[in-house]
Structure formats: C-alpha cells, structure tokens
Amino acid sequence: MPNALVDLVRAELLQPADPRAAAMAGAIAARYPQAARAVLFYGSCLREANLDGLMLDFYLIVSDYTAAYGKSWLARANALIPPNVFPFEHQGLIAKYAVLSEADFARLNSVAADNVSVWARFAQPARLLWAADDLARQRAIVAVAQAAPTLLSLARPMAEGGDEVLGLWRCGFTLTYAAELRAERKGRSLSIVDADPERYRQLGEAALAQGLPPSPADAPKRWRALQRRGKWLSVVRLAKASFTYAGGIDYLAWKINRHAGTAITIKPWQRRWPLLGAVTLLPALFRSGAIR
Template sequence: MSQSLSTLVAEELALPADPRAVTMAAALAARYPGAARAVLFYGSCLREANLDGLMLDFYLIVSDYRAAYGKSWLARANALIPPNVFPFEHDGLISKYAVLSEADFHRLCGMEADNVSVWARFAQPSRLLWSADEAAREKAVAAVSRAIPALFQLTLPILPPDTDFTSADIWKTGFARTYNAELRAEKAGRSVSIVDSDPYRYDRFGEAALMRIAQDMGVGPNGGVPNALSPAAAEQRWRRLQRRGKWLSVARLAKASFTFAGGIDYLAWKINRHAGTQIVIKPWQRRWPLLGAITLLPALFRSGAVR
C-alpha cells in the first residue's frame, strides 16, 4: 500500500544528515533564543560527502519576525519581502540561511504563494535538523507536505492533452517552469537532472502527491486526478509567477546587500559554480555591492548564465 505524502515527507525530513550540518543547525537556532522553531537543510550540499569549502543552505523558521529581531528594521524587511538571508559560519563550515515565520513558511509552500521560491525548493529533498518541540516539527512537516501538490496542481493543466505522461514528466515540466520564474544561475537541463538523480524518490512522492490532490479535490470525471485550473488559467498563473519572481529576485538581491556581508562575492561564486562562468568581482563592486550586483545582470542575461 502506498504511503501518504505526509508520511513520506516526515520520513525524509528525519533522515540522517552530515553531523557537522546538524551541529551547525543547532548553533544557528541558538542565535535566536525564544524565536527559533525549526531549521531545515536543503540544496545540493545534501548530496555531498565532504562539506568543506561548500556553502550550505538552511531555512530558519521562527515564531514571528518581532520575536526574532525585536523592533529592528529587519523585522519589517522580512515581513515585506520574505525571506531575509544572512551568512553564518560555524566549526569551519560556511552557510547562508533564510528566515521565515511559521505562517509565511506555510503560505509560501502552498499553491496560494505569489512566487515559486519556497515550494520549488521544498518539493525537493530536505532535512529537518532541529526543531524546538514536537509542535514545531509537525508544523514543518505540514508545510513541506504542501510543496509538491502546489507544483503538480500548477503543472498538470499545462501538459499536452490526450497524451500519456509519467510522474517524471510532471516533475520535469514543473521544475523547468520554476527555473524560469526566478533569476537562477543554473546550467541548462538542471530541471531534468534533478529528477534523474533519484527517480525512485520522485516516483513515490509524485504518486503520493497525486493521491493527496485527488483526496482534496475529488476524482475527475474520467477517474483521474482533476486539474485545479484550466490550461489557460494555469498558463496565466505561470506568467504572473515568472514576472513577480524576477522582480522579487532583484528586490531580494538589493536587500541582501544590506544583510549579507560579502554578498556580491557569494553571488559570483554561485553563478560560476552552477553556470560554468568566470566572473571576477571588481574592487568598486565590493565597495558598492548593490550597484555592482545590478550591473552584472545584463551581461548574465545575455550569456544565459542567469535565466
């Protein structure tokens, strides 16, 4: 018998991770006493055996932004353009972490989100490395369990009608759309390689997501999973997500120039690593990181390094 999506998500989030990443997550939570609720580890570093020299990716989930920052402008910035992103070093490892409230994390993992940033990432494997208590763990599982149905409900209507398609086809089409809905420094074909790296995982989670959608919406007229949107409405929604995602990426980049020391160097490192470019940051761009980052964008679009 197939497992439910929530069960699969809970089991995957509980899988072991590198002990150094676990220690780092606990140290990160300790920086926000009274506010930290959960720390999730995601991204390409999950698949790496040696974390030295890599930039780890975390999401820090907090009870609310005022509890995390007090009356600082950071609380307003996090609420206005979530998430805030900061660098963090611990025990020889480096990372960046994004801060979201429990409420925003739940919303941004669902289909109602106005951008793909969170649910596109948490439709992929992640680990829950730290939680404040059982209630925090359950909320994290519930939020992450919304990510794949969001991806599938937006992708199913845009697949060619009257054709047989597999779960992998849904995943690859959906991921390709999410990569076009952000400024992403990734090589062509990345959306395909993600699925091909672990087809068994994506088949199981895809089947469970389809079951969840059918349970929530009812079975379609032909006994299949019904579409949440018409093809035209889904295409319109993807266009809105793409437009908003590009602007949000720029806005977050601008915000990070105030919250992320050395942010422009990280941006160059990330693009070079994923797109195979050789960007070198000039001294003036480090002095004026916001202006420097913006001046990179036209060349990156022309080269295809950022799509």
C-alpha cells in the first residue's frame, strides 16, 4: 500500500539504532530459527544514549506459534492471551521480548484490536532491527502503519479540538494510558507528543490525508470496553508472566519504581511465589497511584 503514511513509517522503522540493540535483535531471532520473521525495538530506551543498566524492549514477530514453540503449552498461551513475554541477556545488556505471530501483530495494530497494548506502542517511534526477508520486512512495516490511524480514529470522537492533529494524538494517548495498568507518572501520556511534536504532526497529517478508519458510533462505550478489558488483560498477563518470565516480579517492581518514583521492595516469599506476590502488590499500587 504505497502512500505517504507508509513511507514515513518505513523511513522511521529503518533508521539505524544502537549497534548493541541491533545485535540483541539478531540474537533474539536466532533463538527461533524456524519461526522468526521480524524483530522490532521500541520504548523509552530508543531515546537513551547509554543502554547499560536499562531494560530494552523488543517484539519478536513469528510466522506462527507452533513453529515458534512446537506443540507446547507456550504456543497455546501465546494464541489465547498474546503476547508471551520472556527475559533476555546479550553482550551485557538485559531485555524483555514479546512474541506475536504476523497475523496477530497485524490485527492488534488495527481497529479490529480488542485492546490498546500493541497499537498504542507502535503509534510511537520504533525500529525494525531484523527481518527474515523482504516480505517479512514489508509485512511488519504495513502492520505498524496501521497504528497511527487506529489511535487517531478512536480518539477523534473524544477530542475537544476536532481534527487539530496534535490534540488528537494527546487525547488518544491519554485514553490509552487509562486502558492499561501503567507505572508512569500522571502527565506521561502528554509528554510523548511534546517530546517530538513535528514527528506526530507529520504522521497525523499523513494519516488524516489518506482517510482514517471509521470511528466507532459510540466512542465512549468503546473506550469503556477497552479500559475494562485492558486492565483485566494486564492482570492476566502479569499472572502468565509468573510462569514464562523468571524474575518477573523483580522486573515489575523495578519498572514501577523507575517510572513512578516509588521504593517497592520484593520480599523473599513474593519471589518464591511470584503469582501470589504480584497479586498482593496490586491493592497497594492502586492506593498509592503508582499504577492507574
């Protein structure tokens, strides 16, 4: 689908990244030689000059879950509640990577998604650091190019400023932050746009020019459903990560402390029983406002 929006997304995704992040992307793909199709680097570490001590974020896109895992419970878990998330270390850096099939990645970037977690992230800057071939690269680019139109389409009926493009972005990110358990401080959703307004202006104008997907007839109802499902999915994914992610509860505490300025300390029993430990954190985190 050659158009201005896809061209902008392609140019951004194919920009170079820190060589150590690129090496890590290749190493992640190498763990799945029969299934890996693309590896994308996203998140706050894109803006960091020094990656030491940081947790890098990747998405591994695979052909399908059976090819990735064989006929194991991991394939079923990834299909039922995507994505699976795993820790990774390479060349002194630490990361986590989420696994999605090509089909799920395309769906979850589109208005057909039943939660915001993928398109809210890929409406923001990312890098495509590894692809199996030209077809895999193009499919990843086209999937990511759906994210901005999805956000803007859903935000449009809720925005007070009409089609003022930066206002649409700010409204959209504010709504997505209310649709997940987030560790970031209040105002983080607005600072995303303010960090690079020209980037969001260009992408937004290109998306509006090509025509957005139809907005929902009852946008407030749609957002309430996204918020309910998003909070529920956040808890379920946390529970699932206690089985797929060694040290997941320590990562949860680290992320909350880093973004919310809290000083959560994990007790030995919470480390021993991470599922129960993670669940017991939630009431205190809600009361403190560390997650919303």
